[in-house]
Amino acid sequence: MEICKHDQFCGGCIHQGIPYEKQVEMKGKEVIRLLDAKDVVCEKFLGIEGSPKQYAYRNKMEYTFGDQVKDGEMTLGMHQKGRFMSIVTVDECQLVDPDFNLVLKTVLEFCNEQGYNFYHKKSHEGLMRNLIIRKGERTKELLVNVVTSSQVEFDESAFVNCIRKLKLNNNLVGVLRTINDGIADAVNCDELKVLWGRDYYMEKIMGLDFKVSAFSFFQTNIEAVERLYTEALALIENLEGKTVYDLFCGTGTITQALALKAKKAIGVELVEEAVEAAKINAELNGLDNCQFLAGDVFDVLDHIDEKPDVIVVDPPRMGIQNKSLSKIVDYGVKQIVYISCNPKTLAENLQFMQLYGYEVKSLKAYDNFPMTKHTEVVCLLEKR
Incomplete structure (x- = not known):
């Protein structure tokens, strides 16, 4: 590759x-x-x-909303190496299933269309914080979790419709919203809302079944x-x-x-x-x-x-x-x-x-x- x-x-x-x-x-x-x-x-x-x-081996990604250059357009992805405040949009990452890249790209477009801004690490103001995508490797079940503050109104039904109409290779089983108003630059859950479907996916490993919830380690x-x-x-x-x-x-x-x-x-x-x-x-x-x-x-x-x-x-x-x-x-x-x-x-x-x-x-x-x-x-x- x-x-x-x-x-x-x-x-x-x-x-x-x-x-x-x-x-x-x-x-x-x-x-x-x-x-x-x-x-x-x-x-x-x-x-x-x-x-x-x-390649495409990771079953979980935690992306961050931000900008790559100060006051530039909103980005969604990973921290830039050597520059903690800068976020790089990684919509063609090779370590994840192509569905992850599609969801990331779609969510970023949705937020831009809605006029949402990202949560700023220094001013602690803004709406969009993180996007977490998880997948059952053996079950092909996909869970999408958007993390926001509660500072601005977020159109939950429009978000669900936007995700559900995607043509995915995996089976979407849940669309979630996590409210996080903590000032730390970490994903903390003040409230978890199931917007559609369920808040877990199933996985099989060592011949055993595992129910993996939104925030449990796997x-x-x-x-x-x-x-x-x-x-x-x-x-x-x-x-x-x-x-x-x-x-x-x-x-x-x-x-x-x-x-x-x-x-x-x-x-x-x-x-x-x-x-x-x-x-x-x-x-x-x-x-x-x-x-x-x-x-x-x-x-x-x-x-x-x-x-x-x-x-x-x-x-x-x-x-x-x-x-x-x-x-x-x-x-x-x-x-x-x-x-x-x-x-x-x-x-x-x-x-x-x-x-x-x-x-x-x-x-x-x-x-x-x-x-x-x-x-x-x-x-x-x-x-x-």
């Missing part, structure tokens, strides 16, 4: 124009460099695997993450009859996959909405051997009666704090599977775990986000 037309300004894809095999090789070398810098000893480095899809590249999870769970010896902790479990995708074989799977997650979503999905899949607990891992671990036989961790980019890591290694379980979205904090955590008697038996990197700087890693640790 040709270099993206937005490459000069958009800050999303830093590896545009580099052959894909080369991108993957660079990311693999960077993982090794970060591990070496922290003296992490790895018994088996299993290399790095590329993504099944290099994996971005479904094909790639399914392979990663399948290989990660295959590292665990004889899951049958075991109690497994899944820490930082999000909406419980891994927890539920573990529960298909384990005696019991206990998921812990800080975000309460994610825990509620996990409970709904476990019920949807008829799993009664899952338990989900909301709270900080450091606090929650003190209140779980069943001790684990195996632990799976999948922390956010900041990794695991040492105080929580101490509690995790204190269980002394034979195997810990660490799934990481940030090799830098992974290396720091592995260095700490080595001091407490854990050896890195195997480590494999995955490029689940082609063209971008991000790399995922799965490693198996065993108690010496």
Whole structure:
């Protein structure tokens, strides 16, 4: 595919124009460099695997309304690299389904026709803030969510008609409006209005069904993450009859996959909405051997009666704090599977775990986000 037309300004894809095999090789070398810098000893480095899809793999985009030049025409898209106040319209992005580009272009035209202005980060005045599009990769269900302030009247029925008449490849299941009057430059929800359809889409992963609501976290590249999870769970010896902790479990995708074989799977997650979503999905899949607990891992671990036989961790980019890591290694379980979205904090955590008697038996990197700087890693640790 040709270099993206937005490459000069958009800050999303830093590896545009580099052959894909080369991108993957660079990311693999960077993982090794970060591990070496922290003296992490790895018994088996299993290399790095590329993504099944290099383009149109993202199932969610959060676009921002703004302008690219001061007092210029309204734009809708991504932050310009090196210039946080500037927004670049990305209506031909290669990382998303063509439907996303069509919806973006249409929404921007609609807002211009209506004479709506964007919400200004400094003056905190204006109507249009964000556009969020989400898609079920396996179900082809599409959810469109426009984020506005409540400062100016917004014609909701005209917006619904504008979206519903589009000729889309996917099946539109919901048109939403989120009211956000917070001054922070982040998508916060003061009120969620279902203008048409429903406020969630369905997805299938690991043979399980997931109901993904407007704001719940879900994996971005479904094909790639399914392979990663399948290989990660295959590292665990004889899951049958075991109690497994899944820490930082999000909406419980891994927890539920573990529960298909384990005696019991206990998921812990800080975000309460994610825990509620996990409970709904476990019920949807008829799993009664899952338990989900909301709270900080450091606090929650003190209140779980069943001790684990195996632990799976999948922390956010900041990794695991040492105080929580101490509690995790204190269980002394034979195997810990660490799934990481940030090799830098992974290396720091592995260095700490080595001091407490854990050896890195195997480590494999995955490029689940082609063209971008991000790399995922799965490693198996065993108690010496």
